[in-house]
Amino acid sequence: MKAFGGIVKLTIRHALRSRVFLLLLALLLLAIAVIPGTVDSSGAADFIKVMLFYGLWSVSAILILSSVWLGCFIMTSDLEKNLLHLVVVKPVRRSVIWMGKWTGVLLLHLLLLALAGGAVYGIVRYRVAGRDFSEKDRAMIRDEVLVGRRAFLPGKMDIDAQAQKMMEEKIRRLRAKGSPVDTTTPGALDTMYKEIRTQAEALAGEVPYGARRSWVYEGIPLSMADRNLSLRYRCYVEQVSTDKQRMTRLLWEVGVPQITKEASAGKSSVFEKDRPAYEMYLLRLSDRPVQLLTGQFHELLLRPEWKLLTPDGKIMVVVCNADPEKKALYFQESDGPKLMVAACSFGENYLRALLMIAIGLLVSSGLGCAFGGMMSMPTAVFVSMSYFAAGWIAVFMTGRSYLSGLADDIGLIVGKIMLYAVVPMSTFDVTDFLSQGELIEWSRIGSTVFFALILRALPLFFLGIWVYGRRELGLAGRK
Amino acid sequence: MATDQRAVVAEAVGLCKEFRDFWGRPKARAVNEVDFTVRQGEVVGLLGPNGSGKSTTVKLLLGLLYPTGGKVTVFGRSPRAVETKREIGYLPEETSLYQYLTAEETLDFFGSLFSLSPADRRSRISQLLEMVGLAHARNRRVGEFSKGMARRIGLAQAMINDPAFLILDEPTSGLDPLGCREVKDLILTLKKRGKTVLITSHLLSDMEDVCDRVIILYGGRVRASGNLNELLTVGSETRITTPALGPEAIKRLMTLLRGELKGETFSVDHPRRSLEEFFLDVIAAARRDSVETSGASGDGRIARYLSGEEETSPDAEKVLAALTREPESPAESAPASIAEDAADGEKERQQERALEALTSEVLPDAPDAGRVPEPAADAAKEAELADANAKLQDLLGGADRK
Known part of the structure; x- marks a missing residue:
């Protein structure tokens, strides 16, 4: 234990005295102070969101990259300068040396994270408490940003089934007209399907002028019936693009359940037949359509006294397009709309975000040490960066909503295989959640620890320790 | 010849090390079928020109390289065992030291790798810094040190654990003659304590001063090995060393030698002191005059825990010192300065008279009788020392001191 402590202390001293620590701290504080100021924001809440998002994102990005670099550097420099010869001939296991160096790098970065994270938190609190905002702005920031809200997403539409249905319809129509349908040329049907699927995707989020679009949220705990709910949404007018967005009008309605049959007395409501039956009635939230700017997030408050939660834990919302220029509105699947309910304080949510970044640092510093213990300096950093790139590519390859042809199929398989081995760094990025006031669930943190750290990163760490323990160090330091 | 009963500390049997390239193709065979044994209490020198396999052999002994053939053991175990x-x-x-650590922190770090307690570390660090003459630089960063000072810290870290087996790769490299002398004294002290030392060096005179035995490598193979006395004694020649002789005495001696050697060539001249001896005398004189230096300034004392002093009481020390004190020889009692030597005419005349008496009585019958030290006196001193050691071992469990 004394040897382990000695190596940890040595690693920290190295970073402190070689001014790496001060350099990183200065870089972090600069990023916190400068980057949020370079990004446009509209409105008070948006300003704080931008400050939170870019502040914490830049902190996590800088720390993750520096932890990889320092991990590689600490492991390789000792070896290349023949310093390790003096250490490994002492009665200390190489695994202890590896662990000591890793712990040193990690502790240093955790300290930097605490300092930089504290700075971001302090700046945000200071700005919110300052005189720049009205009381209304502050209330909005408090309700939408400085809070940890649990999010519920609507049930997903089966785009492929919808596209298949549309394609069959089109072929039947063409044949009815007597037009030829090419079913023999390779790729002809696939090309047609691709076009139709794109249309189906657009249609899934499209709300034509005067039309209604509904979303149903399921699995909402009945215990939340007495809490304020927020519907967070963003829509686009005419086209899904951040450019050329303007003011529009829309009308929101909510489904209010009316009980038609009470549940049998004394019976559990676990079984569907024992649950009370209900019918849904639509209730307008305003007499006239509300005006809003498209391309930005908005929130709609759903009050508990409206009793919107059904006995089976569902909530339904409906939007009606009342655009003054009679153009279609578009809702993207990634934007929800999300139904949100406050679950914890901002401080707690912020700590959860820092915890996720800390887990990311644990993984990234370990990767740096693992590769640094196996290879020499530029190679180790290059391989570490390639690992991150592989994670990013794997997420991209497996995240595609539509596959066209063999290349995409192979890409999907390769991406899935890669995800078994690599940990994408995006796994640890929760700054978007935090800045949107969305709760970072313990289940998410737990699953990250299990799948990213234990299942994927730890085997690589063990491999690194194993290679480091068997490496012929006298050979590496040979001149 | 009697078999050496001392425990084997390090042993290589058919030891081979072949370096290979990235594709596993052989590049060089640095060590080839090397066999040697190092026994407890020995000071063994590993000699050889550059590329002879010395450093590779040392790295194999330390577990920094793995053999491609044969076997190497240290204390009967794998060198890689903790x-x-x-x-x-x-x-x-x-x-190579951590440039950002101070001398004290460097030793503290290496001490922690041996799981020494903080108190032990503090005590040993102070003694070691005193020993290597860097007590005044304990809070200076090692990166600011000269090569010689860094070498001294390197030496100190090697002894933080009071090792039973010390491996020194070019220990006097980068050290001034004073440092070299101190290192050699240290090695001899460690030897007295029963420690085993393996040294590699290009400085053959240093090796000659301290080694019991040498192993000479060339091309990765052992070319010669054995006891230094056996290897270096030229049995076919005789050397007589006396105080300076006058012209008359030399004339008589020459006549005598010509008669004895019957036409064979021989020479008679004044012996020279080594430059190292002269240098050490000059420095000793400067120290007596309290001249300051910013470099290493050790007092030549060995760390107490290394010399075994920590285990002895002051009274026992006095007894030990009295028992182990060498009888004062004319050379030791002589003044440090050469100039003083030259001015001492009376002494020269006394020496001349002594030589005359010696050549007239001893030379014709016993040409080797003047060799110093005398074997009989040596044996008596050894017996006395061994007796004192035994007594002290019983009393304190300590070791003798230099």
Whole structure:
């Protein structure tokens, strides 16, 4: 234990005295102070969101990259300068040396994270408490940003089934007209399907002028019936693009359940037949359509006294397009709309975000040490960066909503295989959640620890320790 | 010839090390079928020109390289075993230290690797810094040190654990003659305590001063090995060393030698002191005059825990000192300065008279009788020392001191 402590202390001293620590701290504080100021924001809440998002994102990005670099550097420099010869001939296991160096790098970065994270938190609190905002702005920031809200997403539409249905319809129509349908040329049907699927995707989020679009949220705990709910949404007018967005009008309605049959007395409501039956009635939230700017997030408050939660834990919302220029509105699947309910304080949510970044640092510093213990300096950093790139590519390859042809199929398989081995760094990025006031669930943190750290990163760490323990160090330091 | 009963500390049997390239193709065979044994209490020198396999052999002994053939053991175990390393001290050829640590922090770090308690570390660090003459630089960063000072810290770290087996790769490289002398004294002290030392060096005179035995490598193979006395004694020649002789005495001696040697060539001249001896005398004189220096300034004392002093009481020390004190020889009692020597005419005349008496009585019958030290006196002193040691071992469990 004394040897382990000695190596940890040595690693920290190295970073402190070689001014790496001060350099990183200065870089972090600069990023916190400068980057949020370079990004446009509209409105008070948006300003704080931008400050939170870019502040914490830049902190996590800088720390993750520096932890990889320092991990590689600490492991390789000792070896290349023949310093390790003096250490490994002492009665200390190489695994202890590896662990000591890793712990040193990690502790240093955790300290930097605490300092930089504290700075971001302090700046945000200071700005919110300052005189720049009205009381209304502050209330909005408090309700939408400085809070940890649990999010519920609507049930997903089966785009492929919808596209298949549309394609069959089109072929039947063409044949009815007597037009030829090419079913023999390779790729002809696939090309047609691709076009139709794109249309189906657009249609899934499209709300034509005067039309209604509904979303149903399921699995909402009945215990939340007495809490304020927020519907967070963003829509686009005419086209899904951040450019050329303007003011529009829309009308929101909510489904209010009316009980038609009470549940049998004394019976559990676990079984569907024992649950009370209900019918849904639509209730307008305003007499006239509300005006809003498209391309930005908005929130709609759903009050508990409206009793919107059904006995089976569902909530339904409906939007009606009342655009003054009679153009279609578009809702993207990634934007929800999300139904949100406050679950914890901002401080707690912020700590959860820092915890996720800390887990990311644990993984990234370990990767740096693992590769640094196996290879020499530029190679180790290059391989570490390639690992991150592989994670990013794997997420991209497996995240595609539509596959066209063999290349995409192979890409999907390769991406899935890669995800078994690599940990994408995006796994640890929760700054978007935090800045949107969305709760970072313990289940998410737990699953990250299990799948990213234990299942994927730890085997690589063990491999690194194993290679480091068997490496012929006298050979590496040979001149 | 009697078999050496001392325990084997390090042993290589058919040891081979072949370096290979990235594709596993052989590049060079640095060590080839090397066999040797190092026994407890020995000071063994590993000699050889550059590329002879010395450093590779040392790295194999330390577990930094793995053999491609044969076997190497240290204390009967693999050199890679943690338990083996507990007993080893190592000074590498190039002293690479953590530049950002101070001298004290450097030793503290290496002490912590041996799981020494903080109190032990503090005590040993102070003694070691005193020993290597860097007590005044304990809070200076090692990166600011000269090569010689770094070498001294390297030496100190090698002994932080009071090792049973010390491996020194070019230990005097980068050290001034004073430092070299101190290192050699240290090695001899460690030897007296029963420690085993393996040294590699290009400085053959240093090796000659301290080694019991040498192993000479060339091309990765052992070319010669054995006891230094056996290897270096030229049995076919005789050397007589006396105080300076007058012209008359030399004339008579020449006549005598011509008669004895019957036409064979021989020479008679004044012996020279080595430059090292002269240098050490000059420095000793400067120290007596309290001249300051910013470099290493050790007093030549060995760390107490290394010399075994920590285990002896002051009274026992006095007894030991009295028992182990060498009888004062004319050379030791002589003044430090050469100039003083030259001015001493009376002494020269006394020496001349002594030589005359010696050549007239001893030379014709016993040409080797003047060799110093006399074997009989040596044996008596050894017996006396062994007796004192035995008594002290019983009393204190300590060791003799220099």
